[in-house]
Amino acid sequence: MTDTRRFDGHGVLVTGAARGIGAATARRLAEEGARVYATDVDGAAAERTAAALRERGLEVRAAECDVADRASVEAAVAGAADAFGSLDVLVNNAARCAPDTPAFEDDSDEEWALDLDITLTGAHRCCRAALPHLAASGRGAIVNIGSVNALQDYGNHAYSAAKAGLASLTRTLAGHAAARGVRVNLVVPGTVRTSAWRGREAALDRVRGLYPLGRVGEPEDIAAAVAFLASRDAAWITGTALTVDGGLTAVNTGFRAAVQESGA
Template sequence: MTQTIRPEVTPAHRAKTALITGGNRGIGAAIAAQFARAGYTVAITYRSGKKEAEDTVHHITHESKSSVHSVHLDLEREHTISPAVDEAIKVLGGTVDVLVNNAGYADMSAPEFMFISHEILTRTIQTNIVGPFLVTQAVVPHIPRGGAIINIGSCLGSRVPTSGLSSYATSKAAITGFTRGLARDLGARGIRVNEIAPGSINTDMNPQDGPSSDFQRASTILGRYGEPSEIASVAVFLASDEALYITGATLAVDGGTNV
């Protein structure tokens, strides 16, 4: 007999919790805000920009009336990952219903493969692959049955439209494999794992009026950049009861870039 895995009933006195890495700005901040609006207690992590993180926390708290916290986390310093995650779990009350691996690194300045430095490659792999792996290992024991993990990948993990993207595209393709493997490993625990693969999103790192914006806009079917809130809405959906039968999936939110 098959059995539908339902989330554990959250005690009336406890709000659901979400941990979002790299939640101080851009897509991460939008995801944090959306979960807070949905009534979650939220912890965001930041590598730099403590003041920016504090401002994000203040803004989301004021807007949503939910409890929001910030924790310093540098994915390039492996020995600090576990203590930082422990701190985040503590401020969330010991339980993480949703983990969003959003923090990432991108340096696309090299004109092509032979110009990608060892430093760029190392930082990319450490931040985009090793970091999320170690964060997830630290968080999984605190995710209840019915919880969810959401990895933020990229449309560049499956399509590389220009030269010089080898290191970044490699790291995001790895996230797809990580998502599928993790979904297989954690299915018996009742934890779902999915990936969101954004396309061109209007953030300070990739503004819709930036130097390559015309090319990126033309690469989409919809002819426009996406907004961080459009990624956030999908993240909250994937964490919801409406997505209980979705795991190991990659949802492209890219305006049709990869069609």
């Protein structure tokens, strides 16, 4: 547990908070004094996460929220604002990532639409509902969770396109929200060890060798970046993307290894 308390008195809403990056973010912000509304489409799982954090003396409530449904989003935002008296931070973490089909032309409209609706439009719904509350707080901040898939080809066409759109939304919303005193930033994770990799540990171990820092990320690595961008330590930062990827997009490890092996 961190000794830093940058979020005393802050009301925070985190989407996709039942597990992985969302759960780690809820924990990190609560450890720093925030009152956290942990939401997820799986409301029971969100409650289990919140209950475990409450057992540690942290102020975390849970609610079901389907970011694909406007009414559900608006109810969650209103619930957080009512519970805490203000909403100061929104973390858009909910996402969907469908596997690619073997041939691009076999991609379905339905899978494409679902990835974009949850990953990109879902964040838009949350921002739209939360922005008046964030502006009223006087210290509002939005942190969107992006992906290195928006920067380079790592597969997953629809998810990658949605994350690229989220990066653009971050910039355009930052320009609009600045006059209202709200900062909007993006965290760009590389490979993170979450339940999405369960059963594929061998692949995760192979991926590790591509990272200059010698490991894949942990949810806590991303949560720490979110906490920074949401805090007053980042008071003069908006519209930016903070890449947290162990050096993956900065260094082509495979190319370097191939050159060194060839003696070139």
